Amino acid sequence: MTLPVTFVEVVEVRRITPRTARIAFAAEELPDTVGTAPDQQLKLCFPRPGQREPVLPARQDDPMGWYQAYLAIPEAERPVMRSFTLRRRRPGTRLVEVDFVLHGDTGPAAAWALRAAPGDRLGMVGPSALYAPPVAFTEAAAAADWVLLAGDETALPALATLVEALPEGERVCAWIEVADRAERQDLESRADLEVEWLYRDGAAPGTVLTEAFRDAVLPEGEPFVWLAGEAGAVRTIRRHLVERQGVPKENIDFTGYWRHRLTQDDAPTAEDLADAQERVAGY
Template sequence: MPVAGNFRLFAVHVARTELLTPGMLRVTLAGEALDGFVNGGCDQRIKLLLPLPGQEEPVLPESGVDDGGWYAAWQRLPDRWRPVMRTYTLRAQRREAREIDVDVALHLAPGGGALREGPASRWARGARPGDRIGVVGPAVPNAGGVEFRLPDGAGHLLLAGDETALPAVGCILESLPAGLPVQVHLRVADPADRQSLPTAADATVHWLHRGGPELVESVAAAALPAGRGYAWIAGEAAQVRALRRHLVGERGMAREDVEFMGYWRRGRSESDPAAESEEVGPGQRVGA
């Protein structure tokens, strides 16, 4: 677990938003404070501190935010002021521009209807340039909150997840060496939510849609190359656990070669006490 001081609170504002697909909105955040932000990897977890209903901007804690005590400072705020907290993957950082991108899944049902919209996706829909929020992120190298570490001996890669995993998957694919065999299995609401995923790797992308096969079914039907592989899977917790069991129990992958993250849990939000008890360090997400 990261030591105190690895993560701190950054005060930022919305620079712009971009609708990537009907189900994914990119929010670009900016601010001078981001001079001290240190991205640690392709699936770097961060937290957004968002305004409560009726607020124009969140009430951010003032003490303990620069020495790793941001969480205790957030907890000390009265309920009527405490900002909504949600965990997301950093999609990109542009140091010179003092900007970061966060892609927010809007959780739409096929046809465009809201499926399980939470406070973060509602906030993102209404975000406008100049809106202020807080971001808890890494302030030193190797701060933690990063799981993707491709082993030197891995001859092929498997990536799998739902729409909440798309930002990390996109970033991972961009980072891969040329020619590496990669299978990607992604489940989104409908075909309109597919994204372009450029990579130098030899990647095959399988797009799944609601009402069709689950991730486990798609991966189980796929042939994996021989030799040592590495898997990174993320999304709804129950689906992720089922897929990990398949890879380890039926495909014979070593446990240490399967990285898995429950980004959200059906019926739970990150503010639920039961969800908070599952949190690991500053980032294991449970809801949006």
């Protein structure tokens, strides 16, 4: 299965909250079969200073070969790359929507999104069904007594697609940490969904969510848990659920999307590598 590698062009920019921009891109090429499942990852390639558009890696027949092709681009020309979750592909089109958390002018993705306008061009690697877990997720959710989804605003795009995919009658709780009340988003679901919004109001990222778990009395029955967001908070919550709440490790799907005070370009820490090894073992 070939991973899509294509240019995308901005066609629409909307502020869905004060700190979140939803940007619609028109892809030059995108197979009809991708981008329709929940929780699909993609990577956006941002141009270097002075470039109108980024240099993209050459296409490969091997679905993982694109990364070696990316590394083969001379460093001075190699695009800055960041990972995102596809929020939506508009049916019957090559239009895709991606949500950007606007956390200031310090990171390449947020800085670009603050100034994004129709006509701006990026590169996109993915999305691909290779990285979409809808069958495993929905089967695990159906086998559990109830479902718990938890994360911060970086997890909201994936979380929203997951609750949209769950069937009627599924009991689902979502705990979501955001900066303040203005960052709430409407979530649509056929499931029996209860949402608990948690506001940082100036607190450090992840602290409000971890405190909520520390003090929580969970519903009866065995849950299936999906966790995503700041890596340290995800790690702490997972340990609490396993060690204090008795949730089996295999019932927790967890991902650290970002790291406080570190970027995606920084080397993984020992804890990052241990988390990755546990995720692989869980699959």
